[in-house]
Amino acid sequence: MLVKKMGYKRWFLKHLLKEKLLSTILLVFLLVFIGTVSITPLFIGNIFNELASESSSFKVIMSIALFIAGAGVIRAVADFTQSYANEVLAHKITKNVTEEFYENMLEKSQEFHDRIRIGDIMARATYDTRQMNIFISPGIKFLFEAFFTLLFSVSLMVWISPKLTLLLVAALPFYIIAMYEYNKKLRPISKAQMEQNSLLNARLQESVTGIRVIRAFVKEEKEINEFDDETDKLRDINTRRGILSARYYGVVVTVLLISSSFLWGSYEVINGDLSLGYLITYVFLMMTLMMPTWQIGWGITQFQIGMAAAKRIFEMKEREEYVPESSSPIEWQSKQGTISFMNVSFSYNGGSSRKKALSNINLEVPGGSTVAIIGNPGSGKSTLIKLLMRLYDPTQGSIYIDGVNIKDMRLSDLRDHIGVIEQEVFLFSKSIRDNIAYGKPNATKEEIEEASELAQAHEFIMSFEKGYDTIIGERGVTLSGGQKQRIAIARALLVDPSFLILDDASSAIDAETERKIQTAIANVLKNRTTFIITHRLATIKHADLIIVLRNGLLKDSGFHDELILRNIDYRRLFERFSELPPMTTIEEN
Numbered sequence: 001m002l003v004k005k006m007g008y009k010r011w012f013l014k015h016l017l018k019e020k021l022l023s024t025i026l027l028v029f030l031l032v033f034i035g036t037v038s039i040t041p042l043f044i045g046n047i048f049n050e051l052a053s054e055s056s057s058f059k060v061i062m063s064i065a066l067f068i069a070g071a072g073v074i075r076a077v078a079d080f081t082q083s084y085a086n087e088v089l090a091h092k093i094t095k096n097v098t099e100e101f102y103e104n105m106l107e108k109s110q111e112f113h114d115r116i117r118i119g120d121i122m123a124r125a126t127y128d129t130r131q132m133n134i135f136i137s138p139g140i141k142f143l144f145e146a147f148f149t150l151l152f153s154v155s156l157m158v159w160i161s162p163k164l165t166l167l168l169v170a171a172l173p174f175y176i177i178a179m180y181e182y183n184k185k186l187r188p189i190s191k192a193q194m195e196q197n198s199l200l201n202a203r204l205q206e207s208v209t210g211i212r213v214i215r216a217f218v219k220e221e222k223e224i225n226e227f228d229d230e231t232d233k234l235r236d237i238n239t240r241r242g243i244l245s246a247r248y249y250g251v252v253v254t255v256l257l258i259s260s261s262f263l264w265g266s267y268e269v270i271n272g273d274l275s276l277g278y279l280i281t282y283v284f285l286m287m288t289l290m291m292p293t294w295q296i297g298w299g300i301t302q303f304q305i306g307m308a309a310a311k312r313i314f315e316m317k318e319r320e321e322y323v324p325e326s327s328s329p330i331e332w333q334s335k336q337g338t339i340s341f342m343n344v345s346f347s348y349n350g351g352s353s354r355k356k357a358l359s360n361i362n363l364e365v366p367g368g369s370t371v372a373i374i375g376n377p378g379s380g381k382s383t384l385i386k387l388l389m390r391l392y393d394p395t396q397g398s399i400y401i402d403g404v405n406i407k408d409m410r411l412s413d414l415r416d417h418i419g420v421i422e423q424e425v426f427l428f429s430k431s432i433r434d435n436i437a438y439g440k441p442n443a444t445k446e447e448i449e450e451a452s453e454l455a456q457a458h459e460f461i462m463s464f465e466k467g468y469d470t471i472i473g474e475r476g477v478t479l480s481g482g483q484k485q486r487i488a489i490a491r492a493l494l495v496d497p498s499f500l501i502l503d504d505a506s507s508a509i510d511a512e513t514e515r516k517i518q519t520a521i522a523n524v525l526k527n528r529t530t531f532i533i534t535h536r537l538a539t540i541k542h543a544d545l546i547i548v549l550r551n552g553l554l555k556d557s558g559f560h561d562e563l564i565l566r567n568i569d570y571r572r573l574f575e576r577f578s579e580l581p582p583m584t585t586i587e588e589n
């Protein structure tokens with residue numbers, strides 16, 4: 001049998017126990033608080049007993065009153081401290097859990113992120129952590145408070161009159177049934193509440209992201225109506241919860257219990273078996289029992305919700321989908337920068353995808369050369385370079401840099417030496433300077449500007465009012481595709497990587513921008529091994545090696561002059577852009 005791995009309950013407990021000091025403070029002040037709450041009725045009873053006695057003394061009453069006042073002060077301080085400690089405890093644990101989750105998400109494999117919806121990750125990082133937080137504060141406090149209040153108050157009640165306490169024992173089953181029923185009905189409502197909330201969040205997120213499509217098809221009204229329907233559902237669920245709370249009949253049981261205790265208690269007082277003061281104490285204590293029954297019900301429900309949330313967070317975190325690191329990595333010492341693909345095949349979805357994105361690729365790229373990769377959309381161009389970056393590992397075959405399998409290198413070494421300009425450039429909502437310096441945060445102003453000059457970005461950056469301090473994206477300026485790309489080129493150039501990968505978006509741009517990007521690319525190519533995916537003929541023509549992909553197969557490779565003569569795919573590509581005569585003389589290969 002396999003050794004059972006840590007479950008979500010232990011994981012949660014581990015986080016809870018880590019905060020020993022806070023938990024201790026919480027517990028100690030909670031006990032002080034409950035102690036003072038339970039002891040006060042006893043003092044009050046004693047005042048009445050003093051009043052009822054023949055030799056009643058005002059002095060004694062005064063001192064008891066002082067005790068009551070003192071207990072009140074201690075109670076207030078203890079209550080504040082325990083609530084505060086509870087809040088801080090919940091905050092700390094939530095913070096630790098969220099940080100652990102965030103770190104874990106950054107380490108997850110690309111396959112994981114391809115598959116999991118952003119909304120799902122966000123829901124766990126925000127809504128579920130919030131539910132855990134509520135269980136800790138005030139959930140845990142409520143449960144402890146209820147338990148100790150019952151313990152203290154009932155002990156006192158037994159001490160005052162074991163007989164009267166029998167009434168309480170008789171009422172106990174009713175309490176349990178009331179609580180049980182309340183909980184049973186509350187659970188599906190809470191679940192529906194959680195689900196409806198997630199659904200609303202996901203819808204909102206999708207609508208905001210897809211706002212342009214909604215506008216283009218004039219579907220605003222339809223979206224609003226559908227959203228309204230969903231919020232109405234949430235309102236109905238919330239109302240059901242309210243009605244359920246109002247119907248909780250534990251309170252009725254308590255009222256009946258109090259009146260019957262009064263009756264029986266009075267009988268005992270008349271018979272001289274119980275003092276008047278202690279009857280009052282008894283009834284007061286009974287009133288303190290009203291909260292715990294409610295607290296236990298609420299606490300147990302929130303416990304279930306909180307643990308379900310912990311489970312959701314834990315489960316996503318526990319999915320072991322990392323790009324595995326070699327346990328004894330080979331030191332990076334690349335000299336020539338020769339890259340070879342040996343019999344590399346790859347399919348997405350952990351190799352389960354029927355269609356191979358790449359099949360049996362064999363390729364040798366001498367150091368310092370420029371490789372142009374061309375092929376139809378979906379032919380596997382981007383996939384090839386994702387494998388080189390180890391965003392994914394080949395399902396078959398290996399990739400080597402100067403004879404070293406990239407799997408045996410330290411991931412950070414490999415990625416440090418590769419600069420990437422991706423097809424869909426992603427920029428952070430920070431200043432242009434911070435975006436360019438992302439890979440080299442300590443870069444000087446001169447270095448940043450030099451990289452931008454090379455990338456043909458300096459000029460347009462300076463045309464903004466705030467220059468390099470211009471904030472991009474949300475609440476900042478929006479850049480065009482060509483501008484974003486040049487910023488990405490500057491970002492990659494600044495780190496001066498040994499290898500460069502450029503996945504050129506084929507977006508149509510004006511001649512001036514085209515010329516600039518062309519210059520930027522030419523600057524990038526100097527003195528390093530470069531993989532470039534592009535439709536720009538000038539770049540392709542001057543490449544040292546051109547490889548032609550079709551449906552994941554390496555169809556051909558060579559120089560421009562050879563390929564134009566013998567490869568139909570290559571030829572077709574060029575026909576689209578230039579005035580080559582149609583390919584009637586060359587046979588399909």
Ligand SMILES: Nc1ncnc2c1ncn2[C@@H]1O[C@H](COP(=O)(O)OP(=O)(O)OP(=O)(O)O)[C@@H](O)[C@H]1O
Nearest residue numbers: 114348349357375376377378379380381382383384
């Ligand atoms: N994350 C992914 N999950 C599953 N399949 C994928 C994924 N990314 C790409 N594919 C599939 O793998 C194949 C190759 O895709 P790839 O992105 O490498 O093509 P490409 O040559 O770069 O195309 P384009 O010129 O449009 O950028 C395609 O069939 C595509 O549908």
Ligand SMILES: [Mg+2]
Nearest residue numbers: 381382423503
């Ligand atoms: Mg691509």
